[in-house]
Amino acid sequence: MEPLADDLLVMVMQYLDGPALLACRRVCKRLAGLAVHRDVWRHRRLRYGDRSLCAALRLAPCLRELCLSLPLDGCAVRAAATACAVEELRLNIFLAQTGSLEAAFVIRNQAARGQLRHLTLVFDNDDEAECSWLLFSTVASLRKLQTLFVPRFPYDVDKPIFVPHSPVPAVSKPSLWRFECELSSESEPFVNFILAGHAATLEVVEISGVSSTFPQTTSLLTGMPRLRVLNCPLLPGMEALASSTLLHTANLVVISELRSAVQSAAEFLRRAKQLRFVILHVQDVDACVDLVQALASSEPEDSSTPSHVRSLALRACYSTTSLQQMFSSLASLPSLRKLRIEDLDAEDVPCCAHEWLHWDSLQTLMTSNRDLRLLMTCDVPKFCEDERCGSCELECTDTSECAGILKRVEVDRETDDDTDTEEGTVDEKSGVKKRV
16 A cells, blocks of 8 residues: 555545444554544444444544434443544433533534534423523534524523523624424524524524414514524514515424414515515415415505515315415416425315316316426326226326316325525425535
8 A cells, every 4th residue: 555645545545434434543544543533434424323433432533424312321431521422413302401411512512612503402302301591502502503403492491591581682792594493482592692693694594383472583584684484473574574685495384373474474475576485384265365365466556566486386175166276366476487286185176187177277277387286295196096086087188278288287195395486495385495
């Protein structure tokens, strides 16, 4: 190996797994030094259960991603004091009381290393123990963090993270561009702190679990100049978000518990002409009909500026009657290019996509908009497979209007969560443009 340059050896060693790489340290002094070279480790992902976990935390200079399950059995001290700098940190916290303290120490250590950019905290759904306030206080103080995900907030925190109803303090230097968190009475102070502190840089905000109204949270969302993607249930005061000029994706959960916010959400959709992608998770059918009609309408004083929505997804709708009402409204969206119907759960679901196209409302929509594609991910075939329905019995010819429309219909029984845009790929589940 003497003729081989160190750079070439480093490139080769990047393809070794953890145990094999660490075994190179026992071959010779030269390989021992290269085995802990930064370029050998900086693209590696290490997870709890890997045989080389403790040794890597002791020897590796850096990692692309580290995933730990807390509390740790064997190398908790090593994880909280390692010199290994991690870029992406995912912590699965199964015992909130002890695991949250370990998580706080691990995060503090990685913050001191200066390379932490992405953080995910996952709590056990069945764990009702108190979580330490120190964990969220530590997370709130992080600098240079770019993404933060807390999909489920703990049931209880041992003491207030911040003083309730006090002015929300500011972060010294905003850095987050994406934030996801469950919003509840317990998490509201933390969520509002993050939203206020990183308002200048946040582009993607995902809020889940809302069962009551949080007016301060809504007002904080309206003050984000770079907000592009918003995923949330209906919130009161949403109409103010129509002034967010960069907001192009709205992913809204329509739930009956927040029926009082439907008018605000409808006004938002009516006025937000900058929207390009809209996803509606239907749990309140009547409210969803109101929202689609609002989306397809224009204010009288702004009739010259129609909606520019290019993609609309309707998920978990359980009323075909309501669907037909929505189809009738969508004919006034000239820019619409993709309509997705997902997880349809109704007793009177048509047995095939062909039968759908014999609905007057859908046929009118597809005829008036020749560029519109219909994607169906509910459990129906394109044509009847066994017993033929009345529409299939008609045997529409290849030259008929129905046959022409069918060419623009795609049926996928497995949900595809991606939709293409001019700028790249947007994940419709999160509404987030994928970054390389």
